[in-house]
Amino acid sequence: MPIDKNRCKNFINKRPKLHVVSGPSSAGKSHFIQRIRKPNEETLFPNMLGDITLDYNCSYLLHYNLFRPYSAARRLSKPTHLVKSPFAYLKLRQSLESGQPFNTDLSLKQLIGFNAEIHVTILVVPLQILVDRISRRKTLEVLRPNQRGEYKQDKFMEIIEKINLAQLYLQWVRFLEFNDMNYEFIQSTDDSYTKINSAQEMKIHVNKKLGRTGVES
Numbered sequence: 001m002p003i004d005k006n007r008c009k010n011f012i013n014k015r016p017k018l019h020v021v022s023g024p025s026s027a028g029k030s031h032f033i034q035r036i037r038k039p040n041e042e043t044l045f046p047n048m049l050g051d052i053t054l055d056y057n058c059s060y061l062l063h064y065n066l067f068r069p070y071s072a073a074r075r076l077s078k079p080t081h082l083v084k085s086p087f088a089y090l091k092l093r094q095s096l097e098s099g100q101p102f103n104t105d106l107s108l109k110q111l112i113g114f115n116a117e118i119h120v121t122i123l124v125v126p127l128q129i130l131v132d133r134i135s136r137r138k139t140l141e142v143l144r145p146n147q148r149g150e151y152k153q154d155k156f157m158e159i160i161e162k163i164n165l166a167q168l169y170l171q172w173v174r175f176l177e178f179n180d181m182n183y184e185f186i187q188s189t190d191d192s193y194t195k196i197n198s199a200q201e202m203k204i205h206v207n208k209k210l211g212r213t214g215v216e217s
Contacts, residue, residue, distance in 0.1 A: 014056070015115060015116055015117045016054035016055060016060065016114060016117065017116065017119075018062055018111070018114065018116040019036075019061050019062070019118075019119050020064055020111075020121065021033050021036075021061060021062065021064065021121050021123065022064040022066055022120055022121065022123065022172065023065075023123030023124070023125070023188065024065065024066045024125070024130060024160070024165065024168070025065055025067050025134060025141075026125075026133040026134045026137055026156070027066075027125050027130065027188050028123055028125070028188040029123060032123060032186075032188060032193065033061055033063060035191075035193075038059070041061055042060050042061070043060075043062075043063060043145055044062045044063070045063050045143065045144050045145075046063075046105070046107035046108075047107065047144065048144060049062075049107045049114075050106070050110055054116055060116075063142065066168055066169075066172055067159050067160075068107075069092065069095070069101040069102060069104065070162070070163065071155065072092060072104075073092050073096060074155060074158070091104055092104050099167075100171065100174075100175070101168070102171065102172060103175070118181050119181075119182050119183070120176055120181050120182065120183040121184055122169065122173070122184065122185050122186065122202075123186055123187075123188040124185050124187050124188065124196055124205050125187070125188055125189055126206055127165045127166075131157075134153055134156050134157055135153065137151050137153060138151075139151065165206050166202070166203045166206040166207060169199075170199060173199060185198075185199075185201070187205055
């Protein structure tokens with residue numbers, strides 16, 4: 001499905017430009033995209049990547065949920081899926097257990113195949129705040145442009161209880177570095193969106209302890 005090229009007639013790029021906005025569920029990806037999106041930029045989602053063609057004269061945004069591999073494992077572990085595709089589940093489980101959760105995500109393979117100029121923003125939120133946001137969230141989940149679905153709090157609470165959040169960020173960084181993608185850490189605790197300068201600083205930010213008011217204790 002090609003995207004409307006008339007949006008991009010003022011761009012002259014050697015390659016498509018793709019800005020990936022990544023983070024766990026409720027890190028504030030949609031809000032951040034609203035803040036930075038230019039009028040002529042298309043917002044994409046992973047489940048769209050197999051159906052589109054990127055134009056070299058266009059610039060795009062991609063909304064990527066870092067919980068995506070764990071959501072897939074949860075879905076594939078259900079009896080109906082296990083009967084149909086047991087090997088897909090086993091392969092994904094091996095990927096998760098080996099600390100390489102993003103290696104089996106088909107959408108990421110499609111992303112790499114675009115040969116685009118890719119920049120990745122990693123939105124970082126303290127675990128304590130993320131758990132609070134997920135538990136309180138009332139808004140619908142964005143699935144595609146103009147498509148919303150029920151936000152499944154139970155699913156994401158189950159995932160976040162099983163993982164080490166700082167480790168998940170580091171696994172994502174390793175995947176990006178292996179595939180030569182530029183990235184930056186941005187704190188999305190508030191709308192200041194200040195830069196986090198290192199992986200070590202990221203880990204400190206994720207694990208910081210906050211008081212009842214959300215202020216660091």
